[in-house]
Amino acid sequence: MPTAPEPPRSTLSARPPAPRSALPARLPDLRPPAPRAERPAAARRPRPLxxxxxxxxxxxxxxxxxxxxxxxxxxxxxxxxxxxxxxxxxxxxxxxxxxxxxxxxxxxxxxxxxxxxxxxxxxxxxxxxxxxxxxxxxxxxxxxxxxxxxxxxxxxxxxxxxxxxxxxxxxxxxxxxxxxxxxxxxxxxxxxxxxxxxxxxxxxxxxxxxxxxxxxxxxxxxxxxxxxxxxxxxxxxxxxxxxxxxxxxxxxxxxxxxxxxxxxxxxxxxxxxxxxxxxxxxxxxxxxxxxxxxxxxxxxxxxxxxxxxxxxxxxxxxxxxxxxxxxxxxxxxxxxxxxxxxxxxxxxxxxxxxxxxxxxxxxxxxxxxxxxxxxxxxxxxxxxxxxxxAGSGELDHARKVADAARRHAGPQEKVLLWGMHPEGYWLADRTPASRYLTAGLLTNFSGGRDGHRVGQRYGVEGGWRTFHAELSEDPPKVIVDDSRGKPYAPSRMPTLRYLLAAHYERVERVDGAVVYVLRPEREERGGGGAAGAR
Structure with a gap:
């Protein structure tokens, strides 16, 4: 008995289309996000340095x-x-x-x-x-x-x-x-x-x-x-x-x-x-x-x-x-x-x-x-x-010298620190008696000499004449010999040696430095008493 022919396979799987209103407005994209493309190096803007x-x-x-x-x-x-x-x-x-x-x-x-x-x-x-x-x-x-x-x-x-x-x-x-x-x-x-x-x-x-x-x-x-x-x-x-x-x-x-x-x-x-x-x-x-x-x-x-x-x-x-x-x-x-x-x-x-x-x-x-x-x-x-x-030995020494100068000289009185530590003037807050703030300018020791070419004749030209005039016209109340065995000691400087012997008296020793104070009679007379100190 003849049978009816089978419909085409495609027609078996076909379904009536869904109404347009039933379709989602936008199908979700389930693919993983694509990696972000790198801009070429030439296109990057360098950060300011x-x-x-x-x-x-x-x-x-x-x-x-x-x-x-x-x-x-x-x-x-x-x-x-x-x-x-x-x-x-x-x-x-x-x-x-x-x-x-x-x-x-x-x-x-x-x-x-x-x-x-x-x-x-x-x-x-x-x-x-x-x-x-x-x-x-x-x-x-x-x-x-x-x-x-x-x-x-x-x-x-x-x-x-x-x-x-x-x-x-x-x-x-x-x-x-x-x-x-x-x-x-x-x-x-x-x-x-x-x-x-x-x-x-x-x-x-x-x-x-x-x-x-x-x-x-x-x-x-x-x-x-x-x-x-x-x-x-x-x-x-x-x-x-x-x-x-x-x-x-x-x-x-x-x-x-x-x-x-x-x-x-x-x-x-x-x-x-x-x-x-x-x-x-x-x-x-x-x-x-x-x-x-x-x-x-x-x-x-x-x-x-x-x-x-x-x-x-x-x-x-x-x-x-x-x-x-x-x-x-x-x-x-x-x-x-x-x-x-x-x-x-x-x-x-x-x-x-x-x-x-x-x-x-x-x-x-x-x-x-x-x-x-x-x-x-x-x-x-x-x-x-x-x-x-680092140790502070030299700074501590300068402070002790400054304290001694401050003890023996008033705020308006001048002092002379004969040495290589001009910071003592600043620490003591006292006026220097001379324009030469270190002994080195007058003896050439400022170059770090070890004893040779150190002395009055090696100082700056005309320095000792000026130095003598300064100390004669307005003698400092205090002179501190801070040479401590160095080759510029006053004993080797005739001008300073005479000045100390004639007009100053030793009052104390501070950490190796010797403190001299102007004698009262010299202080009363004022300047001019060291005229022979050459």
């Missing part, structure tokens, strides 16, 4: 110099500057009734800080030293970024700050001449690198007016000018702008201070000070010792630089360029000049070393950056620990 780097540099500078605030002062240079500032505020005239062998910018800085914040504390100039370190680090970071990129900027700035305290605490933590010279030297090189020759000259002048050896940065500036400016009229014009920037500020300061006095005290009057004849072994020992300390403190920069020089990676001549080596060589000559090798002199080496170290890390790659950072951090921590636990 300075909002990240500059706060780090300021914070590091503040932390590494925190020990400087733990004491009223760290070395006699700070005491000398503080006493100078008080004398200037009281009407003293720089290079006349207030004298030193240094240019005037730092004494003026101290004077300005005292005028604004009072003269009872050095914290304002210590804060200024923090700013000077941070400013130098920022300039070096800018130079490194321009040459090798952002990583090099971080390396140059951070490693400079960490190394800046890698010296004896008395040298590293003091607010002295070298720390304020560094921003000017870095600014001079920064401006020359950008062919801003007038500004470079002004920065060179600023460095010189902080300390004479700061003018050594002129050599790398001239090298950059010679290398980057075509010969002929362009080079002559650049030299003219650079020369004007260098000369005019120095000439203006010299005119304000008095040409002859400025020239004598900053240039021509230091012949015996700059000689090491007769103290060769003494000077050599100090030089070797402080060089070793500086090498340990600067290890974070010296280690990668030595590795780059030893491995000779490709492109080293294009990174470790001649201008940086010229800057380092000029700074080394400045450190050696005078043959004294005090620890704080080595700070002048740091800016070119920071750039050379950053360039070496750029050549060596990432692993060396970590090694250098660890080395620098460890060295910095060790030196900060040394600063924290």
């Amino acid at each position: 300075w909002p990240r780097l500059l706060p780090v540099l300021v914070l590091l500078a503040a932390l590494t110099r925190l020990p400087s605030f733990l004491r009223p002062l760290w070395n006699p240079d700070e005491g000398f500057l503080a006493t100078q500032a008080r004398m200037l505020a009281d009407g003293g005239v720089l290079y006349d009734t207030v004298v030193d062998r240094k240019p005037p910018l730092v004494p003026w800085l101290y004077q300005g800080a005292f005028a604004l914040f009072g003269d009872a504390s050095l914290w304002p100039v210590k804060a200024a030293a923090v700013a000077a370190v941070a400013a130098t680090a920022a300039l070096l970071a800018s130079l490194a970024r321009r040459r090798w990129g952002e990583r090099a900027a971080w390396a140059a700035g951070v490693l400079f700050v960490l190394a800046s305290v890698g010296l004896n605490p008395e040298d590293a933590q003091a607010a002295n001449f070298e720390v304020f010279m560094l921003p000017f030297t870095a600014a001079a090189f920064w401006c020359a690198d950008r062919r801003r020759w007038t500004a470079a000259g002004l920065a060179v002048a600023g460095a010189f007016l902080v300390k004479q050896t700061g003018g050594a940065v002129l050599l790398p500036v001239l090298f950059l000018l010679w290398r980057s400016v075509p010969s002929g009229d362009p080079r002559r014009a650049a030299l003219l702008r650079l020369g004007a920037g260098c000369v005019l500020p120095v000439a203006a300061v010299a005119a304000a201070c008095g040409w002859s006095r400025f020239l004598f005290w900053t240039v021509t009057g230091s012949g015996t000070y700059a000689s090491f004849t007769g103290s060769e072994l003494h000077v050599l020992g100090r030089g070797l010792g402080n060089t070793a300390i500086a090498a340990a403190g600067f290890a974070g920069l010296l280690v990668p630089l030595a590795a780059a020089l030893r491995r000779r990676p490709p492109g080293r001549r294009q990174v470790l360029t001649a201008d940086l080596w010229t800057w380092l060589a000029a700074s080394a000559v400045a450190v050696v000049s005078g043959f004294h090798f005090f620890g704080h002199y080595y700070l002048q080496l740091l800016p070119p070393l920071a750039l050379l170290g950053a360039g070496a890390l750029h050549l060596l790659g990432g692993r060396w950056a970590l090694r250098s950072a660890l080395c620098a951090a460890l060295s910095c921590a060790l030196f900060l620990g040394w600063s924290t636990v």
